[in-house]
């Protein structure tokens with residue numbers, strides 16, 4: 001394993017004996033009688049196959065992900081959504097009461113929540129607001145990482161960032177990886193990469209041994225209900241260690257695996273891609289229309305499937321929309337997004353309802 005990750009792992013993981021499940025021991029594809037996992041042999045109608053535990057990390061699905069993300073199957077850990085990937089990485093790297101993670105708020109809340117559950121400290125290096133957009137404070141991130149006593153193990157960068165919609169330049173993320181190599185791992189959350197113009201950094205994984213990338217089928221593939229995500233690293237020994245020692249026995253539900261294989265198939269993937277293009281088109285259509293409202297002070301540029309909108313009367317508008325059966329997320333009381341709401345991009349008809357509500361709001 002590359003020292004850039006190995007030296008950051010909580011040391012007991014090196015010698016830990018992971019659980020060996022019945023699913024790992026035997027090849028389920030063969031015609032055999034399976035009496036090794038206390039499964040029930042009687043399948044029920046409409047639920048065929050569900051009597052058997054699923055493969056822990058199905059090879060066919062790893063191949064499909066590898067094809068979609070442009071990596072090798074042994075660079076992938078498959079998880080229950082990107083959310084579970086964050087839990088696993090926190091558990092692997094953060095020694096309770098000793099280590100810390102770094103986040104750049106306003107950003108996704110789960111990085112901090114999972115760290116505090118260890119408990120590990122959360123050091124915040126807020127995004128800077130420059131020229132109507134948000135930027136990473138690269139110097140402050142690197143300085144914090146090298147401050148003695150802070151023990152920062154994970155640097156979370158979300159790009160495009162939730163809730164601001166901002167993409168951070170790949171060059172800059174690459175520099176942060178280089179500058180912190182050996183000291184911390186950079187967890188790049190690319191949940192919204194499919195909606196962005198610069199795309200994913202998966203092709204740079206080999207250049208950065210301390211880079212771990214999170215991907216998910218939830219948003220761009222319309223699969224939030226199936227809970228299917230991944231994390232990716234160039235270090236195949238690290239990936240193998242995670243699979244052997246840090247996962248639940250049967251983490252991926254059979255139905256979710258089947259749905260993921262279906263959505264990544266040649267039949268469905270182009271449809272998902274076309275829908276992403278539609279959402280981007282809608283995002284670009286409604287941005288200037290939102291700005292026409294005198295309640296809208298500013299609409300942040302977005303590379304994701306949502307818009308962060310600074311408003312007069314943000315809280316009141318969210319309430320007004322809810323009264324009219326449109327649910328919008330209020331960010332107005334959170335540091336860095338004062339007076340802001342976040343609107344997910346819907347269908348053209350749904351977006352038109354939002355625009356009409358803004359028009360009717362007073």
Ligand SMILES: *Cc1c(COP(=O)(O)O)cnc(C)c1O
Nearest residue numbers: 081082083108162191216218229
């Ligand atoms: C939605 C979201 C996630 C969670 O994704 P799941 O795969 O559904 O768990 C992770 N990160 C960010 C930034 C998100 O917005």
